[in-house]
Each structure stands twice: as C-alpha cells, then as structure tokens.
Amino acid sequence: MGTMRYFSASTIHPVTTPAVSHHVLVVEEDGTIVDLVPEQEVDATKVEHLEGNLIPGFINTHCHLELSHLKGRFEEKTGLPDFLNKVVAQRAAAAQEVQEAMQTADSEMWDNGIVAVGDICNKYDSFAVKAGSRIHYHSMVELLAFHPERTAGAMEQGNSLLQQLSELGLSGSIVPHAPYSVSPALLEQITAQCADSGVPTSIHMMESNDETEFFVQGTGLYRRLYHNMGMDIDFFEPSGKTSLATLLPFLHPKARTLLVHNTIATAADVVHAVEQHANLWWCFCPNANLYIEDRLPDIPQLMRAIPEGRITLGTDSLASNHQLSVWSEIQIVLQRFPELKLVDVLPWATLNGARYLGIDHLFGSLEKGKRPGIVLLSESTIQRII
Ligand SMILES: [Zn+2]
Incomplete structure (x- = not known):
C-alpha cells in the first residue's frame, strides 16, 4: 500500500x-x-x-455537452417550444468553437465536483472530449423520429454512433428524445435494445402544459411546431391522456428508464407510472426548468410518490443553464423548498445517479x-x- x-x-x-x-x-x-x-x-x-x-463526487445524470457553445445565447423564460426552435436554428457553429466550449464545460464540471455524467448526444462531436476527460461519461445517443416510417433509419443511425463510442472505449446507449418527437414503435425498439444490453436509457418527460395539450387533444404549440416545419403528422392520434400515460406501455419493463424534468408531473402521474413500470427513475434539472419555463416541479410532492432511491439530478446543457454544477442544482432545491435538507437531497446527487448509470461499484x-x-x-x- x-x-x-x-x-x-x-x-x-x-x-x-x-x-x-x-x-x-x-x-x-x-x-x-x-x-x-x-x-x-x-x-x-x-x-x-x-x-x-x-x-x-457528484453524478450529473442529464447533460448535453454538445450544446456548450450555446451558453448565454438564449433569452430566459420563453417556454420550451420556443427554446427548441432556437436550438435547432442556432446550434450550428464552427467546429473549433464547439470543441473549445465542450473542453471548458468538461473542466467546469470537474472543478464543480462532478465525477460522472449521463450525457445526451446527437452526433459524434463530443466523443473526443469524453475520451480525454477525467470524468466518467455514459453517452446517450438521442434519437428523434416522430414518423413511424423513420424508425428503422433512426435505429441504424443511433447504432452507428454507438459503434463509434465503443471503438473509443466509451460507454453508451441509445435514448429517445421526447414524447412528441419519437413514435411508439421507436420507443419500443430503443428500450428493448437497452433492456437487452443492460444499459440505461432516458427520455425528456412532462416538460410543459403544451406537451400535455398535444397528447390529450392533438392541438397547441407542438402541432404548430410540426406545421411550421412542414411536417405532415396526420398519422398522430391524440390519446386523451398525458404523454407519460400514453407512452408507458411502450417502454420495455426491464429498461432502466430515466424520466427527465417532470416539470408539470403530479403525484398522481407518478403513482400511476410506478404501478405500471418497475424500473423508472426521475431526474430533476431545476435550474434549466427555471431558465426555460420559469417554473419548478413540485419536488416535495413528487418525492413522496417516487420510490426510495429513484430521484437523480441533472444540469441539462449550457444552452439552458448558467453553469454545469450539481451543487448549484442542490442549492436551488434547498432554497425553493426549505422543508428539504442537504441530507435528503445528497443521495439524489450521488448514489442514486451512480446506481441509475450502473457505476455504483465505483461511484x-x-x-x-x-x-x-x-x-x-x-x-x-x-x-x-x-
Ligand atoms: Zn435535456
């Protein structure tokens, strides 16, 4: 020794x-x-x-390193559909700028005590930074394909990125983006593959009332978003239920699935979901919720309904956060919900995230x-x- x-x-x-x-x-x-x-x-x-x-050390279960160069670029509190529009329209940038911003963000996370990150990626841009980092990254290759006909193509693209990750010795899995951007068929295939390989998956969930309106009635901002993009979504049938209730039956029961944000979720939503799926995990990204939607999930109410050990914290990206710091996420939770104490929240930021990512033998x-x-x-x- x-x-x-x-x-x-x-x-x-x-x-x-x-x-x-x-x-x-x-x-x-x-x-x-x-x-x-x-x-x-x-x-x-x-x-x-x-x-x-x-x-x-902290475990950050939800980040998008790829969007680091968008720091400070977007106005706050404009709502999610507007935010997504801007990300799509403005994420392109010079390769060097993107790489430098990711390097800086990676060092910032390290200095902020973060040891492992579940990081969403849409392309290979972040792989080199991750391969050279002192932080453990689990990359989540995010798939979007709302039209059921695009399922096979999306899976192929995702698996080719997974292949590149594994060639670099990096761990990864494929994940669906959000209820309004994947088809039930794609959700089934993604979660079945993750269940088979024993890797975690995640999905942005219940982020705004617009999302609920779209699933319940098929109307609202998301309908208009698709219309403005020139996409025909005649195949989409509103279910009359929330996004979570609609999609739960398509999540493979053995897939360790992180529901990210849950901004508008109620205790009843949680109870219903937990009855149907034994492997759900719940991630809060409070600073990003305040940045985008100017509201927070009712964390004390939700935590009473969520099974012990299943809450985690995430920073989301620098496009919707002023810093990548799990400690800052804890501080905002403690500030806004004074009935919670550091000892209540600490497992969310450490052990629970490590268990979700399957790295609790080390972290x-x-x-x-x-x-x-x-x-x-x-x-x-x-x-x-x-
Ligand atoms: Zn996100």
Whole structure:
C-alpha cells in the first residue's frame, strides 16, 4: 500500500450510512476509500482538517455537452417550444468553437465536483472530449423520429454512433428524445435494445402544459411546431391522456428508464407510472426548468410518490443553464423548498445517479473500495479534494 491521506471534516457524508462527525476518512493517494474511523483511532498529526461537509463526487445524470457553445445565447423564460426552435436554428457553429466550449464545460464540471455524467448526444462531436476527460461519461445517443416510417433509419443511425463510442472505449446507449418527437414503435425498439444490453436509457418527460395539450387533444404549440416545419403528422392520434400515460406501455419493463424534468408531473402521474413500470427513475434539472419555463416541479410532492432511491439530478446543457454544477442544482432545491435538507437531497446527487448509470461499484458513496471522488461543501463554496 502507498501513502494514505486522512481527512476529517465538520461532517462526513458516506451517503450509504448516516452522516458522522469526529471521524476520519482514510483514502489511498489515488482516491480509493480505505476506511472511515473514529478520530481517536488515527494519529492526529497525520490528519488534514477540513471545514464543512465532506461528500462523494457528484453524478450529473442529464447533460448535453454538445450544446456548450450555446451558453448565454438564449433569452430566459420563453417556454420550451420556443427554446427548441432556437436550438435547432442556432446550434450550428464552427467546429473549433464547439470543441473549445465542450473542453471548458468538461473542466467546469470537474472543478464543480462532478465525477460522472449521463450525457445526451446527437452526433459524434463530443466523443473526443469524453475520451480525454477525467470524468466518467455514459453517452446517450438521442434519437428523434416522430414518423413511424423513420424508425428503422433512426435505429441504424443511433447504432452507428454507438459503434463509434465503443471503438473509443466509451460507454453508451441509445435514448429517445421526447414524447412528441419519437413514435411508439421507436420507443419500443430503443428500450428493448437497452433492456437487452443492460444499459440505461432516458427520455425528456412532462416538460410543459403544451406537451400535455398535444397528447390529450392533438392541438397547441407542438402541432404548430410540426406545421411550421412542414411536417405532415396526420398519422398522430391524440390519446386523451398525458404523454407519460400514453407512452408507458411502450417502454420495455426491464429498461432502466430515466424520466427527465417532470416539470408539470403530479403525484398522481407518478403513482400511476410506478404501478405500471418497475424500473423508472426521475431526474430533476431545476435550474434549466427555471431558465426555460420559469417554473419548478413540485419536488416535495413528487418525492413522496417516487420510490426510495429513484430521484437523480441533472444540469441539462449550457444552452439552458448558467453553469454545469450539481451543487448549484442542490442549492436551488434547498432554497425553493426549505422543508428539504442537504441530507435528503445528497443521495439524489450521488448514489442514486451512480446506481441509475450502473457505476455504483465505483461511484456514489464514501464506501471502502470505491473511488468516488471527494468533495468539500462549505457554506456556498465547493472544493474538489480528490
Ligand atoms: Zn435535456
């Protein structure tokens, strides 16, 4: 064994067990956790004393590194359909600008204590940054094809990007974009493939009332969006139900599926969904919700309906967030919902995300044998220790 480091802090949060004070975290130089012991068991001269909460590195379960160059580009609070229009119209940029923005975003996440990211991608642009990063990335190749006839083509495109990821030694899966941009047939094929390979999948879900209107009645902003794009969606039949209730039967029951945003979801939506699908996970991206829609999900109400351990946090992209920081997402949750405490939310930001991504053997808690990254939170500042 090499040199050990010994950290004490005001509070140490292993996450898998209750927080402790007057303890010392024993860590190998490479960051592997060796032990957590009462402070009297350690030679005090060896201990590095830290002020604040010592926690494992953060897991960001929803990001779009590819959109990093759009930072600060879009006006806030204009609603999702308008936001999507702008992303589609303005995402093209010089390759070098895109690469530099992703490098900067990757370093920013590292400095903000993020150790692993579930990252949505539509093309191969982000692969080189990911291959060279100290952060663990699971790339989610996002497919859009609303017309059922485009299902096979979309799957082919997605699988060719997956192939490129695997050639670079990067982990990946295919994911559907959103209820209003994939067909039930595509949803079935994507989630069946993910279930087969045991990899996570995700879908943007219940982001705005426009989405509900489109599924319930077939009208509204999404109908107009398709009309303006010149797309014939005569095949689409409104179901009279929410997007989530409509699409649940098409999600493979064994696919670990992250529902992202849930901005307008109610406890009743959650209860109904959980009854039908045992493998749902729920991601909140509060800063992005405020940026785009100027509203937040009713997190305290939803968390009572969501099964234990199934909530995660995401930053979404720099197109709809001022920073890529899970700590900043936690802070906004604690600010807006004072009944929640750091210990309630910490598992969302660490262990739950690691379990969802299937990397909890390494990440998500300060447990022996893991190399989860070590982060110090003090007041409003964050410091990466390892
Ligand atoms: Zn997103």
